[in-house]
Amino acid sequence: MTTPNxxxxxxxxxxxxxxxxxxxxxxxxxxxxxxxxxxRGNNRxxxxxxxxxxIMEEIEYAQNTTSMWYAGYEKLxxxxxxxxxxxxxxxxxxxxxxxxxxxxxxxxxxxxxxxELVGRRVANAExxxxxxxxxxxxxxxxxxxxxxxxxxxxxxxxxSGTIGGIPASSWTFWRNIAYSAATDGGAAATSxxxxxxxxxxxxxxxxxNDTPDLIVADNNYYTLYMQSLQPIQRIESSEMAEAxxxxxxxxxxxxxxDGGFNGYGDYGSANASDAMAxxxxxxSSMYFLNTRYLHYRPHRDRNFVPIRGDRxxxxxxxxxRLIGWAGNLTCNARRFQGVLAA
Numbered sequence: 001m002t003t004p005n006x007x008x009x010x011x012x013x014x015x016x017x018x019x020x021x022x023x024x025x026x027x028x029x030x031x032x033x034x035x036x037x038x039x040r041g042n043n044r045x046x047x048x049x050x051x052x053x054x055i056m057e058e059i060e061y062a063q064n065t066t067s068m069w070y071a072g073y074e075k076l077x078x079x080x081x082x083x084x085x086x087x088x089x090x091x092x093x094x095x096x097x098x099x100x101x102x103x104x105x106x107x108x109x110x111x112x113x114x115x116e117l118v119g120r121r122v123a124n125a126e127x128x129x130x131x132x133x134x135x136x137x138x139x140x141x142x143x144x145x146x147x148x149x150x151x152x153x154x155x156x157x158x159x160s161g162t163i164g165g166i167p168a169s170s171w172t173f174w175r176n177i178a179y180s181a182a183t184d185g186g187a188a189a190t191s192x193x194x195x196x197x198x199x200x201x202x203x204x205x206x207x208x209n210d211t212p213d214l215i216v217a218d219n220n221y222y223t224l225y226m227q228s229l230q231p232i233q234r235i236e237s238s239e240m241a242e243a244x245x246x247x248x249x250x251x252x253x254x255x256x257x258d259g260g261f262n263g264y265g266d267y268g269s270a271n272a273s274d275a276m277a278x279x280x281x282x283x284s285s286m287y288f289l290n291t292r293y294l295h296y297r298p299h300r301d302r303n304f305v306p307i308r309g310d311r312x313x314x315x316x317x318x319x320x321r322l323i324g325w326a327g328n329l330t331c332n333a334r335r336f337q338g339v340l341a342a
Contacts, residue, residue, distance in 0.1 A: 009310035048300035057332040087164025102317030177338035191227035218281040284342040293333035302326035
């Protein structure tokens with residue numbers, strides 16, 4: 001009795017299941033911010049969510065005013081305190097389809113040929129959804145259904161917009177730091193003034209030993225910073241370099257080139273038609289990030305895994321498998337994030 005060849009749908013399901021963990025790892029390795037969040041390991045920065053209608057991030061926005069010096073039997077202040085609130089982020093979803101026609105299944109009916117076909121299709125789908133998440137990490141949150149990326153959480157207009165359900169116009173604690181080279185600095189960024197502009201952002205983000213630990217830059221600003229260091233010995237970050245990123249150091253933080261394959265993120269008309277935009281930091285920008293307060297929150301049951309079983313078109317000879325992701329990028333302390341832009 002011969003054993004029947006596995007169906008193309010079964011092979012696709014097995015391949016996706018076996019590679020889902022690797023795919024999730026590849027997403028973090030392809031993006032400097034997600035890699036840093038994952039490497040933190042000792043906090044919630046890379047913690048999956050398990051359910052709920054939204055993703056909640058608790059925020060400490062005020063000090064406890066009952067703190068006081070006292071003597072002897074003096075009455076202590078036990079007034080109720082309201083020092084915490086919560087930002088609320090929607091769960092966003094992404095999916096990619098792995099599709100096989102009936103003709104392709106017939107043409108690749110041998111086990112080896114079918115395995116190769118499935119492998120190629122799944123690998124292509126993985127690269128595509130990885131790129132989409134990578135673009136989303138830098139999004140401004142205006143594209144419908146897309147995750148709110150760094151340009152949304154760390155805005156060049158920090159007093160406008162509603163982030164996590166909290167209007168920045170009403171709450172000063174919920175505004176990031178933004179610095180314009182032309183407006184605040186008085187001139188376009190050059191290798192001669194880039195460090196001065198970086199200082200202007202960085203020193204507004206310090207609270208004791210709580211400082212930005214990651215600075216992501218596009219090609220333009222990374223080049224200017226690198227050129228500003230050429231008269232002296234450059235200090236590189238071994239951790240980020242080992243992960244494949246071009247990186248330098250500034251005030252103890254890693255300065256990472258995250259410029260995208262076209263040199264910068266293309267967030268123009270491509271997104272309007274839902275075509276794939278290029279990834280990376282926007283042109284002429286540096287984002288000063290304290291990753292203690294940034295969180296990548298995929299859903300534990302929808303983190304690059306198959307979405308249910310095979311799907312069959314009602315009027316086509318085709319088999320479809322879906323790879324799905326759900327979650328969002330969140331922040332619970334915008335005040336400790338900053339951006340230097342043109």
